[in-house]
């Protein structure tokens with residue numbers, strides 16, 4: 001067995017102005033729809049002695065600004081802060097092609113990219129004419145992935161695939177047609193990076209999907225997929241939840257708020273949701 005992966009999440013953008021109604025589908029009567037519910041934007045990096053694998057490549061300052069979010073740092077600056085040269089990234093897993101997960105391709109010149117075939121088909125297919133679905137994509141990212149593919153740098157998969165010993169990808173569609181989650185073997189066991197299969201702990205715990213949805217039923221099924229893949233609820237890492245930054249230890253004290261280690265045990269409990277799960 002190869003060495004387990006070190007696994008770190010890097011926060012590259014945030015939006016403290018978002019409300020519950022922005023993030024939770026069909027809130028029940030009595031829910032404080034207008035209460036604050038900040039959102040964070042992340043990339044994840046897994047490294048062992050053989051590979052350096054980036055899970056999602058994030059967005060840049062201009063795109064974050066255009067979409068009304070607060071850009072904090074280029075994902076590559078976050079990588080450098082945790083001691084990783086972007087040129088050393090061997091693989092990029094693109095969980096899906098939404099704007100906040102699939103930019104900055106040119107900053108990883110030595111990486112091959114891993115994408116579900118169904119996501120490529122969806123992002124270049126018939127539904128992109130509809131603003132409700134196409135809006136989540138930045139067309140230059142989609143075209144960028146097409147260009148990478150023409151250069152032979154995309155491993156397009158269809159279904160579950162082990163891209164390296166200790167990293168397995170699993171389709172979990174619904175939010176988009178070809179969303180995949182990554183299961184990473186770490187020193188505390190298999191950690192499931194859910195990406196947007198569940199944006200927040202609360203989506204999963206209350207069966208209330210994020211409102212950006214291609215197929216709500218599949219999103220609910222995706223929660224079951226994520227639960228099944230994880231050895232415990234504490235091994236599920238949601239894609240946009242600011243709680244994650246408070247639960248896990250930073251790699252160094254000066255990186256607090258910038259990065260935390262997901263391969264180490266959390267030092268705070270996950271948020272609870274009043275028995276509504």
Ligand SMILES: [Zn+2]
Pocket residue numbers: 098100101196239240
């Ligand atoms: Zn996202």
